[in-house]
Amino acid sequence: MSLVVDTIESGYDRAPILTGVSLRVDPGEMVAVVGSNGAGKSTLVRTISGLLAVRSGAITVDDVAITKLAPERRARRGVVMVPEGRKLFPQLTVGENIAMGRRAGRGRTSGEDPVDALLDTFTILRERWGQQASLLSGGEQQMVALVRAVAARPRYLLLDEPSLGLSPLKTLEVFQLIELVRERTGAGILLVEQMADQALAASDRAYVLEHGKVAMEGDAATLRASDEIRRAYLGVA
Ligand SMILES: Nc1ncnc2c1ncn2[C@@H]1O[C@H](COP(=O)(O)OP(=O)(O)O)[C@@H](O)[C@H]1O
Ligand SMILES: [Mg+2]
Numbered sequence: 001m002s003l004v005v006d007t008i009e010s011g012y013d014r015a016p017i018l019t020g021v022s023l024r025v026d027p028g029e030m031v032a033v034v035g036s037n038g039a040g041k042s043t044l045v046r047t048i049s050g051l052l053a054v055r056s057g058a059i060t061v062d063d064v065a066i067t068k069l070a071p072e073r074r075a076r077r078g079v080v081m082v083p084e085g086r087k088l089f090p091q092l093t094v095g096e097n098i099a100m101g102r103r104a105g106r107g108r109t110s111g112e113d114p115v116d117a118l119l120d121t122f123t124i125l126r127e128r129w130g131q132q133a134s135l136l137s138g139g140e141q142q143m144v145a146l147v148r149a150v151a152a153r154p155r156y157l158l159l160d161e162p163s164l165g166l167s168p169l170k171t172l173e174v175f176q177l178i179e180l181v182r183e184r185t186g187a188g189i190l191l192v193e194q195m196a197d198q199a200l201a202a203s204d205r206a207y208v209l210e211h212g213k214v215a216m217e218g219d220a221a222t223l224r225a226s227d228e229i230r231r232a233y234l235g236v237a
Contacts, residue, residue, distance in 0.1 A: 001062045002026045003048070003079065003156040003188055008057035010047040011212075016055065017043045018212045025156055025188035030178075032220055034196035034233060035209035041192045042084050044209065045160045048190070049081040050074045061156065075104045078155030078187075084164060086145040090134035094125060094144050097133050101151030114184040115151050122147075122177055139170035146177055154187045163195045171195065175202050196233045200224035208233065 003025040011017035017040045025031045035041055046052040048059060050071035058067045066074050088097050098115065119126050122143055128136060133144060142162055149157055162178065163171040175198060182189055193199035200206055203220040208229065216223065223229050 003190070004058075004060045005044075005048060006058045006060070008047060008059065009055040010043060010052050011055070012043075012052075016212070018047060020057070021209070021212070021214055022057075023190075023207050023214065023217070025190050027155065027188045028182065028186045029205065030182055030189045030191060030203045032196075032199040032203035032206040033190060033192045033209055034194070034199055034206060035215075036233065037194060039209045040212040041194075041209055042160055043212070045081055045083070045158045045190070045192055048158055049079060072104070075152055078153065079158070080104070080149045080152045080154035080156070081158040082142075082145045082149045082160060082162065084160040086138075086141045088133040088141055088144055088148070090132070092133055093130050094133060094136070095129045097144055098148050098151050101148035105152030105154075114153075114181070115147060117184050118147050118150060118177065118180060121180060137170075138165050139167075139174060142166065142170075142174050143177055146174070146181060150181055150185060154185065156188045156190070157181070157185075158190045158192070160192050161194060162191070163193060163198065171198060178202065196229075197224065 005021060005023045007020045007022050009016055009019055021044060033041055047054060050069060054067050058065055061077050061079060066077055125143055125147060162174050191199050191203055200220045200223055206220040206223050207214050208216040
């Protein structure tokens with residue numbers, strides 16, 4: 001049981017961006033993908049979620065190939081993405097945005113609804129329930145985007161730069177929500193981040209993406225402690 005990306009190649013128009021990327025996310029695991037701007041992190045997330053075609057290689061969910069499925073069908077199989085920049089429906093309210101997530105996950109609604117537990121802890125979202133999403137702060141919008149994704153009942157959750165544009169304090173809060181999402185849903189989480197230090201601190205395992213290839217992989221704490229990684233990716237001498 002896992003989300004497996006096996007030697008995929010993908011890109012835009014002529015240029016291949018990802019050239020033979022392989023990775024794995026197990027249920028309940030937090031896996032970071034770190035790498036500098038332009039490394040191909042968003043391309044990877046778009047390819048796994050089905051917005052970009054796989055040119056070669058395969059993607060499987062719990063041993064079933066999803067390589068050629070449309071994004072909505074992947075979502076129904078439990079592969080749910082939170083895109084870079086949140087991409088909420090700006091005119092809709094917080095509650096309506098979250099309802100859209102429920103619709104995406106239709107058919108997989110058994111068991112306890114994890115959304116309630118998240119809202120009980122992050123009460124700001126209940127307070128903002130009837131407000132238009134575009135009026136929220138960046139951190140609040142990121143939280144809504146996360147809860148919307150959880151409402152789709154993910155088994156594997158792909159998060160593209162949840163810290164983007166947020167202060168360190170807000171980033172911390174969003175990471176706390178992500179941790180709670182993992183606890184409550186048991187989903188495997190692929191956390192794609194340029195903020196390598198925080199992402200590695202939050203994760204079990206990690207992959208370093210460089211020029212569309214996996215340059216390094218391993219235990220997140222080990223990578224975080226490595227001088228080579230710190231010099232190359234964390235801006236620390
Ligand atoms: N829509 C696009 N069309 C063509 N090239 C793109 C497009 N989006 C991204 N790229 C290119 O793909 C490479 C990887 O980008 P991206 O996956 O967004 O990196 P990251 O998310 O790691 O910053 C970059 O060279 C970027 O210029
Ligand atoms: Mg990106």
